[in-house]
Amino acid sequence: SASDAAAQAHRTVTASQMPLLLLAIAASIGAWGAVGLRLSGAALPIKPSGRHIQYLSDRKYGISDRLSLLSWLTQLGVKYNATVHIYGGESGANFYLSETHSKYIHDSWSYYIDTVGSCGRSPFHEVVDMGFDCQEVWEVDFDFDALFDLGKPCVNIIRDRYRFRKHRDVRTGDVGECTFAPSPRVLKSAQHFLARHQVPKKHGVYHIRRCDRMDTNSGCTAPSVIRKTIEGITEVDTWLIFSYAEPGYLAELKEALKPLELSHRFIIEGDVPVSNIRDGDNYFTAMIAESIRANASVFVDTHTCDDKDRPLIGPATLLMARDEGRETTDTWGICETLW
Secondary structure, eight states: OHHHHHHHHHHHHHHHTOOHHHHHHHHHTTOGGGGTOOOOSOSSOOOOOSEEEEEOOOOOBOHHHHHHHHHHHHHHHHHHTEEEEETTGGGOHHHHBOGGGOSOOOSOGGGTBOSSOTTSOOOOEEOOOOTTOEEEEOOTTOOGGGTTTTOOSEEEEOSOGGGOTTGGGOOOTTOOOOOOOBOHHHHHHHHHHHHHTTOOSSOEEEEEEOTTTHHHHTTTTSHHHHHHHHHTOOSOSEEEEEEEEOTTHHHHHHHHHGGGTTTOEEEEBTTBOSOSOOSOOHHHHHHHHHHHHHTOSEEEEOSSOSBTTBOEEEOHHHHTTSSTTOOTTSOOEEOSSOO
């Protein structure tokens, strides 16, 4: 794959111990990025002070997956008392967020999240060239509980974390999970949405995902199933419905929900804009929706279903943080084709 090729190229350059003169030449013509490091600042290597963890994979995913990655890296930083580096630092969101789900992506992570995690640490330091003092981590069976066992002050994680079989097995002890809250801009936009549409404090959020999940989700997202699910939930009568579905689906859903309109109120994304900023940034919209549903009394999720016709139902705070890589907030709106 492209990531494996980049990893191999990076290992080759490091193993050859290229003379400093050649490094300077490579930096002067902008060629260093081709061998795995995007330099910022000095062209020559710097001597690391303290411990450093650099994440050098540039594979792109959706925002919830990338927040999971940032949490994982920050927890490693806390575990080893190390500074964490990613491409672009705080201004590198476009290095890690996939264009698949959004027409526009802001450069700054601070547009989407509070860049200081719940553990008081930040992974948003730019990648730098630390010469040959860094251990390279690329073996698929690498043990992250032995990250600094070779005694080097710097570790470069070359592969995408999903290529490491043991990346979930890191023992963090008392560190716990280090999460990133929505940015003040996101929270303000969410508050405006709730106030504008007079959403009561007690409400439900229904997340419908079909476009890229039809093989597993077509049953549990059928309009008749959604109506039956809502009928069975008596705690709330106001529902916010967010969807990622094919053209024509919302019309079918609205028709199916008509019998419930006397006793329920439905606010459907698509009929009303979630974000009042029309720049095509779907990730910002997704973070607003995430903030809204974080406070929902009931959350129904169809990212994955327990079986053909059963969505996941429960308190929002429990369902939102199930496991990594779910991309539950990345996809909204209408898909052009089913695939």
